[in-house]
Amino acid sequence: MGVLYDYFRAPGPAEVRAHMDAHEASSPVPEVYEGVGLKMIDPAVCLAQLIGFVTGGPGGSGELLVWPAGTEADGDYPGPWVTVLGDEARDVLAGIPAERVPELAGRWSGIEEFGGFLDADFLGEVITDLAGLAARARERHESIYCWICL
Template sequence: MGVLYDYFRAPSVADVCRHMSERDASSPVPEVFDGFELKGIDPSVTLGMLIAFSADQEWSVGLVNERVIWPEGRDQDTEYGGPWASVLNDRVRDVLADIPADRVSALAERWAAIEEFSGRGDVVLLRELMADFTTLAVHAREHGESLYCWSCL
């Protein structure tokens, strides 16, 4: 069983935390916030690699700068299995929103070759996923929102 990751946009950290507290920490996608459901695309490494490729820089641990916002203090509890909600750095939103259409194919091929996909990522699927991320990021930026990730074991 893998980790579930749902990516979404929301007006504020407070809105996300309120949803998590009031709805038994269920995923807010797609009923509450605009976003999509995934499995296996973690923010820090797998998405971080796409961010690095898109920004023409080396991947580093703090590139995505994901910060757990809910539940408070659980990010330090090794026994807790989730769910969690985290906010991604707005630079991630902007890099995703700015991916030009003429780079998508090359970026998807490079992304498909990363170790996290065992070098066998489905390029067509990753192109579609990049389009989802880009659209979500564009809408988030247009509305002054951040990108968030809901995850659970």
């Protein structure tokens, strides 16, 4: 069994929390919010490495838990969770130029966490989708959220 990650844009944490509370914690993608459904691409490790490749720095997503409150230290909570990426991560993704996508996808496909399961062609599409989602979020002064489910 894998972990599911749905990245989506939303106006704010209050709207996200209200959706999660009203819909039994189901993913809001694509019925409520525009997003990208992914598997194996977590924000804290894998996405953070892509951000590092883009910036040439250490990377990082600036991820914070927004739902459910109080589960940060509960090792027995089975999920799902929703986190929000920092605006800096959103802006880095939004600024990825199309001409860098092949190079970034090639580097990203080589990270240990993907173990050769995700190739550069697929990851190029992921980068393009995430960059577009982030650009639309930035234009609308929204954030990028990640719904995570075991």
